[in-house]
Amino acid sequence: MFARIADRYKGRTAVVIGAGGIGGEIIRLLSGSVANLVVADRDEALLEQLAASCGPARLLVGKIDVRDDGSVAELFAFIKATVGTPDYLFYAAGILNVEPFAETTNDLWNLAVNVNLNGAFYCTRAAAELMRGQGSGSILLLGSIAGTKARSGSRVNPVYNATKAGLAAFVNSAAIQLRKDGVRINCISPGPTATPMMDVQPRQVHEAVSEITLDGRMNNPDEVAELALFVAAHGRFTGEELCLGGGAGLGG
Numbered sequence: 001m002f003a004r005i006a007d008r009y010k011g012r013t014a015v016v017i018g019a020g021g022i023g024g025e026i027i028r029l030l031s032g033s034v035a036n037l038v039v040a041d042r043d044e045a046l047l048e049q050l051a052a053s054c055g056p057a058r059l060l061v062g063k064i065d066v067r068d069d070g071s072v073a074e075l076f077a078f079i080k081a082t083v084g085t086p087d088y089l090f091y092a093a094g095i096l097n098v099e100p101f102a103e104t105t106n107d108l109w110n111l112a113v114n115v116n117l118n119g120a121f122y123c124t125r126a127a128a129e130l131m132r133g134q135g136s137g138s139i140l141l142l143g144s145i146a147g148t149k150a151r152s153g154s155r156v157n158p159v160y161n162a163t164k165a166g167l168a169a170f171v172n173s174a175a176i177q178l179r180k181d182g183v184r185i186n187c188i189s190p191g192p193t194a195t196p197m198m199d200v201q202p203r204q205v206h207e208a209v210s211e212i213t214l215d216g217r218m219n220n221p222d223e224v225a226e227l228a229l230f231v232a233a234h235g236r237f238t239g240e241e242l243c244l245g246g247g248a249g250l251g252g
Contacts, residue, residue: 005229005230005233005234006033008233009030009033009034009088009229009233010033010034010035011034011035012033012034012035012036012087012088013034013035013036013037013038013083013084013085013086013087013088014030014034014036014037014038014086014087014088014089014090015037015038015039015040015079015086015088015089015090015127016030016037016038016039016040016090016092017040017041017064017066017089017090017091017092017093017119017123018040018041018066018090018091018092018093018094018142019039019040019041019043019046019047019050019092020041020043020046021092021193021221022092022142022190022193022221022224022225022228023041023090023092023093023142024046024050024221025221025222025224025225026090026092026225026228026229027039027050027054028053028054028225029222029225029226029229030229031054031059034088035058036058036060036083037054037058037059037060038059038060038061038062038079038083038086039051039059039060039061039062040061040062040063040064040075041061041063041064041093042063042064042065044063047061047062047063048061058083060078060079060082060083062075062078066093066114066115066118066119066120066122066123067111067114067115067118067119069118069122072119072122072123072126073122073126075126076123076126076127076129076130079130080130085130085131085133085134085137086127086130086131086137087131087136087137087138088137088138088139088140088232088233089123089124089127089137089138089139089140090140090142090228090232091119091120091123091124091139091140091141091142092142093115093116093119093120094115094116094142094144095111095112095115095116095160096157096160097112097157097159097160098157099157100157101157101158101159104157104158104159108159109159112159112160112163113159113163116160116163116164116166116167117163117166117167117170120141120167120170121170124139124141124170124174124185127139128178128181128183128185131181131182131183132178132181132182132183134182135181135182136182136183137182137183137184138183138184138185138186138232138233139178139183139184139185139186139232140185140186140187140188140228140231140232141167141170141171141185141186141187141188142187142188142190142224142228143164143167143168143187143188143189143241144160144161144164144189144190145189145190145191145243145244145245145248146160146161146164147161147162147163147164147165147166147167147168147189148164148165148168148189148241148243164189167187168187168189168241171185171186171187171239171240171241172239172241174239175238175239175240176239179238184235184237184238185238185239186231186232186237186238186239186240186241186242187240187241187242188224188227188228188231188241188242188243188244189241189242189243189244190219190224190227190243190244190245191212191213191218191219191243191244191245191246191248192212192213192218192219192245192248193218193219193220193221193224212248213245213246213247213248214246214247215246215247216246217246219244219245219246223244224244227242227244
């Protein structure tokens with residue numbers, strides 16, 4: 001990470017929602033820099049592993065169900081009471097639909113919307129409410145190139161694509177309204193990334209990676225995490241969606 005960017009995390013408080021995959025890499029990069037690191041996920045075993053491995057940073061963990069605005073409010077009340085106002089929020093929680101569209105039930109649709117969109121909204125709202133009190137803050141949402149470039153997303157369930165497209169639209173508008181409070185919000189949208197979520201993708205999705213990227217490979221999670229930290233800390237990014245995927249979507 002550039003020294004100028006790394007310096008912007010020193011002595012700061014960061015919150016990461018979603019501790020697996022890319023979220024886990026964001027946590028590992030932050031753990032040696034920030035003064036306070038708050039990590040929340042539904043998976044208590046994963047939280048325990050991270051708490052044991054993240055080194056000297058002050059790391060607080062909390063269980064959260066992002067689908068429940070009450071659970072989100074409880075977490076941010078805990079954050080305010082223990083470490084004060086966060087300087088950074090990274091929303092990396094997400095759920096992937098792999099069912100064919102014809103097999104997508106109402107329950108599957110609602111689950112994806114609740115985790116990928118509603119959870120992002122609840123957490124953004126809670127963080128922004130605290131950040132506006134100090135007149136500064138940065139929010140970074142994890143989207144997907146599947147919501148941006150139809151060709152790269154065509155092999156994934158349209159429900160997933162729609163929720164990720166919604167995140168980008170949300171960021172565009174939210175940035176305008178949060179600007180007066182000194183709060184920035186952005187979205188990064190990676191292409192196929194080598195995470196446990198990718199492991200559950202159908203075989204044809206894995207086979208298509210060489211076709212839909214120009215360099216013929218998936219992202220490594222640390223590459224995406226590095227971009228997330230750069231965008232969140234760089235003061236000129238706000239209301240932006242940045243894609244990372246080796247030209248994913250241009251190849252087919």
